[in-house]
Amino acid sequence: MPLFEGLGSGGEKTAVVIDLGAAYTKCGFAGETGPRFIIPSEIKHAGSPEAVRVVQYNINTEELYSILKEFVHLLYFRHLLVNPRDRRVVIVESVLCPSHFRETLSRVFFKHFEVPSVLFAPNHLMSVMTLGIQSALVMDCGYTETLVLPESFESIPILSAWEALPMGGKAIHKELHSLLSEQCTLDTDSGPGLSLPTVISAIPEDVVEDIKVRTCFVSDLQRGMKIQEAKFNLDGSAERPAPPPDVEYPLDGRKILHIKGSIRDSVAEMLFEQDNEEKSIATLLLDTLVKCPIDTRKVLSENLVIIGGTSMLPGFLHRLLSEIRSLVEKPKYRDALATKSFRIHSPPAKPNCTAWLGGAIFGALQDILGSRSVSRDYYNQTGRIPDWCCLSTPLPDSVYEAGKTPPPLMKRAFSTEK
């Protein structure tokens, strides 16, 4: 059957599925088991050495429009190698994506590339689709932030129970960079043991990311607690556990950076350190559970799904589970939450592609993809994309004839007319 996917069955071509993340973009075709490409969400211009980030929310519309146009052009003509005009588009995005960004993105797709239709799918919902279950508590640990959103009872998101923290890859990179600048030394041609700021002003972020990916990890609960105690301890009595071995990291081929072992395991602790509001990634999950209706809590706590690139750090999942289990005993949650059992799913894809896979599965359902997408005609008529937070959008005529008919069986959550 996979052989004849695009060739028979009604002749409609497979849709294009794009997951535009802040750090990486996953793109590919519907019905496939993995994205074709995972590329950094940035554009390199010939003149400047710095790449321009694509997902920026604070720049003006014109600039955002031209950056998005260039990026989507690269996606289609260098990576996907298809005509934009022939295929529907599924965009997997975060629920918290600003409307301005969505509108500009849809303008790029409809006006410039003239795609037939666009569907904006929330990434939490899409990850649940990869499992074949009806309810789950989804946590997305990405680059800019960590966002928790529960889905229950045939995958309706409980929007009032969302929780987020700006703890993600970006925060880790910043922390790692400052630790490296303070504590590590560099060997160059001019001599060994030089401190970092004297040689280079700043390590580029992709080098920091590479250091994080290759050398850092998340310790388990006991070790992590001891490291945190040693860090915050004022009288110096707490002992830090023995650090892992140092790493010699080559930079640019002429310099060697000596990374202290203590940095390797302590940089990920910031995800689990409770800040002044006593929030950490683990408390996000518990806070969400507290906000959810009581009857859903047991189901949700036994169906945890963790997606996002930051969750691929070695030891992350184990630590997260242990943290949740230890936090649930604390007085704040012990009385509020009756459920004490937590179970975690392993989706059939890597955590950074899970949301994309859900979008690809949904994009393969050609029967309803058309009815749930925003078509080019609708966009040309109204000039806007319907948004889940906007009540003034007129309903498209194609889906619901009368208000009396009950909504369809599946996925009533995110249909375009909210």
Add this chain to the structure above:
Amino acid sequence: MATLLQPEKVLYLVRGEKKIRVPLSQLYFCRYCSELRSLECVSHEVDSHFCPSCLENMPSAEAKLKKNRCANCFDCPCCMHTLSTRATNIPAPLPDDPTKTTMKKAYYLACGFCRWTSRDVGMADKSVASGGWQEPENPHTQRINKLIEYYQQLAQREKLERDRKKLARRRPFMPQAFSQHTIHVVEKYGLGTRLQRQRSGAPISALYGLSLKEGEDQKEITIESAQALDEVEPLPEDYYTRPVNLPEVTTLRQRLLQPDFQPAGASQLHPRHKHLLMKRSLRCRKCEHNLSKPEFNPTSIKFKIQLVAVSYIPEVRIMSIPNLRHLKESQVLLTLTNPVENITHVSLYTCEEGDPDDINSTAKVLVPSKELVLAGKDAAAEYDELAEPQGFQDDPDVVAFRKSNKIGFFIKVIPQREEGDVTVAFKLRHDFRNLAAPIRPTEEGEATSEAIWLTHHVELSLGPLAT
């Protein structure tokens, strides 16, 4: 001097959705709309696929099947260079006589840049030079396919439900017996419209027993929901004490090249087939005619259709700039080249006050008021050493020199600002004979078609003021 020939010095204005100023060499000219087009205001289409290393053309159906990857060429997973197949001789026992050994050829892949070989990841040497290497398959493929089938079934149900509702509404207008839908229902259940009337309010669970088609092979597909795990594997104990061997750990970029596996260890990095490139054809958005269509053959750089602006619009180039001083009039020498084969008449106009296109100019310009005549381009002229005088009467104040299809002329520039670069703008008006327009059958004797006059806005950047 060569800096004056840089294309960014002379910009033509394109009036598309946005006004863009681009050098003429980067523009296209739509003969049917008689307008300049830039890359932003044309629609791009994928024309053909080819492999960048073996330069083999791939038809689009095959490209879709192979997921846009070449069948023969591989990429090194470490450095993304193209892998080459190397052969060694290994002793192997003869099939007839196990005691004797003969030399057999064994092939392996190797990278010429980073010295990676297929033996590093444990891939066995193959006995055929090409076609023996397989990419590993994603272990989750089956589960994902089952999930897709299951959801497709749900989707079909939803569509059926929706269509039924649509038809149910139109009930008063259509005779019941001829509704395709009711025939289906009647055949299955022996009931008539009563069932439909009841059904529209009935709970959705009533649909579960319904099979989708008449055929018996359609059975209900159910899947087991995924099982959640109670425990996750912790990091191994020696992780905290084991020194990191950096070359063994894959970088993020290497991992992301294989999205299905993303291995952390370099010993699991398998090579992938090389990704194809494509040739692009451009189409005018208004009249849907092709502006650029490349040749099918990947090794050919020619075009089947090439409607570039340099072959239709006269090109202005800067030849020499004197010292420019604030509020002093200086003469700048420009050249004008005629790309077409017939005589072209060009006239230049200064931009009027308050011209919306004229936003960048920082100097006043005085252009020649007389019409300039350009001779047609003669392909054989370069071989003809004795160029005959062309018999044009040129005003020596305006025209500096004339050579086959090119003339040099003077413009007077008066910089208005004390600092910054001097930019001038003027309008170029020329006649264009549209040879693409169909010749009417009644007037056979007329070889020349109607000339239309086109006006372009040209901007020149003449550099900084002389200090």
